[in-house]
Amino acid sequence: MMASDDDMGLDNQLCFALYAANRAVVARYRPLLSELGLTYPQYLVMLVLWEAASDGRRLNVSDLGGRLRLDSGTLTPLLKRLQQRGLISRTRSKEDERIVSVGLTDAGKDLRAQARAIPGQLLCATGVAPERLVALRDELRSILAQLESPAPNGQ
Amino acid sequence: MMASDDDMGLDNQLCFALYAANRAVVARYRPLLSELGLTYPQYLVMLVLWEAASDGRRLNVSDLGGRLRLDSGTLTPLLKRLQQRGLISRTRSKEDERIVSVGLTDAGKDLRAQARAIPGQLLCATGVAPERLVALRDELRSILAQLESPAPNGQ
DNA sequence: AAATAATGTATTGTGCACAATCTAATCACG
DNA sequence: CGTGATTAGATTGTGCACAATACATTATTT
Numbered sequence: 001m002m003a004s005d006d007d008m009g010l011d012n013q014l015c016f017a018l019y020a021a022n023r024a025v026v027a028r029y030r031p032l033l034s035e036l037g038l039t040y041p042q043y044l045v046m047l048v049l050w051e052a053a054s055d056g057r058r059l060n061v062s063d064l065g066g067r068l069r070l071d072s073g074t075l076t077p078l079l080k081r082l083q084q085r086g087l088i089s090r091t092r093s094k095e096d097e098r099i100v101s102v103g104l105t106d107a108g109k110d111l112r113a114q115a116r117a118i119p120g121q122l123l124c125a126t127g128v129a130p131e132r133l134v135a136l137r138d139e140l141r142s143i144l145a146q147l148e149s150p151a152p153n154g155q
Numbered sequence: 156m157m158a159s160d161d162d163m164g165l166d167n168q169l170c171f172a173l174y175a176a177n178r179a180v181v182a183r184y185r186p187l188l189s190e191l192g193l194t195y196p197q198y199l200v201m202l203v204l205w206e207a208a209s210d211g212r213r214l215n216v217s218d219l220g221g222r223l224r225l226d227s228g229t230l231t232p233l234l235k236r237l238q239q240r241g242l243i244s245r246t247r248s249k250e251d252e253r254i255v256s257v258g259l260t261d262a263g264k265d266l267r268a269q270a271r272a273i274p275g276q277l278l279c280a281t282g283v284a285p286e287r288l289v290a291l292r293d294e295l296r297s298i299l300a301q302l303e304s305p306a307p308n309g310q
Numbered sequence: 311a312a313a314t315a316a317t318g319t320a321t322t323g324t325g326c327a328c329a330a331t332c333t334a335a336t337c338a339c340g
Numbered sequence: 341c342g343t344g345a346t347t348a349g350a351t352t353g354t355g356c357a358c359a360a361t362a363c364a365t366t367a368t369t370t
């Protein structure tokens with residue numbers, strides 16, 4: 001299968017669109033999250049914790065990493081900052097001292113109420129119909145799944 | 156217009172899909188670009204420079220920033236690293252000493268031949284039909300344009 | 311011409327991402 | 341038990357991103 005310059009064009013255009021759109025979304029969130037004292041990755045961590053907390057669950061660092069596809073090199077300092085801000089607690093498991101369990105403090109739980117107002121504003125800012133956003137989400141998930149699957153597809 | 160929890164769901168899912176898909180694409184590029192001694196953002200800069208060089212043009216730092224939506228705080232150190240690797244030249248304009256003009260060295264031009272092989276492999280790795288990728292690109296561009304437009308759309 | 315403003319880039323500081331390495335704790339097995 | 345392998349996090353180092361600031365150069369104003 002030959003790679004043409006047209007391939008190069010589409011691939012590069014798609015890569016840049018993905019790269020730029022993601023940063024544009026983050027940029028739109030930034031001032032809103034700044035009011036909560038959160039960065040965008042911190043917000044994503046909080047979303048996962050809020051969801052788990054609604055079932056009364058705590059999560060390990062590796063659970064968070066699995067959900068967000070982030071490793072300990074990213075999560076450890078991020079979680080320490082959330083802890084310093086009093087939003088989460090980090091405790092070593094008594095059963096297995098290697099494991100660090102992460103849970104929300106009362107302040108962390110309370111922050112959810114303020115965060116509720118944010119997503120609607122962003123959906124609006126995209127100026128795209130919800131059903132197209134659903135389709136977009138599904139396409140991105142499909143690509144994500146493909147890229148995460150092993151298949152380096154020799155040749 | 157009320158924001159429901161469903162809104163929160165879609166928005167968060169879309170944000171995460173965008174965030175994760177972008178990083179997954181970058182991760183797929185990484186080993187390929189590593190053979191060229193480039194990072195992903197450096198590769199994007201080189202793409203812009205390769206395109207300009209085909210017309211014999213040099214670009215200012217602000218031109219690169221406009222294309223890639225990056226500011227000098229990101230570009231200056233990135234360009235210095237490309238210069239250290241001998242891929243680009245950075246020269247102050249004689250007419251206006253504030254301006255730094257960026258152009259490709261011979262080594263930088265030669266690297267394009269090696270880079271040609273890369274995009275095809277990535278298109279293949281997505282496992283998605285080209286026409287769907289075109290549609291995805293256009294959706295992302297549309298969102299990007301909306302988010303970059305001023306319209307905070309009061310209320 | 312002198313003062314002021316605007317422009318283009320550079321610098322500094324914070325916070326991701328991720329590779330590579332390290333450490334400590336658990337597990338597997340003889 | 342003890343040895344080695346595995347696992348979960350933490351640490352270190354590099355390179356983006358971006359806000360804020362600084363700096364030098366050019367343009368504008370008076």
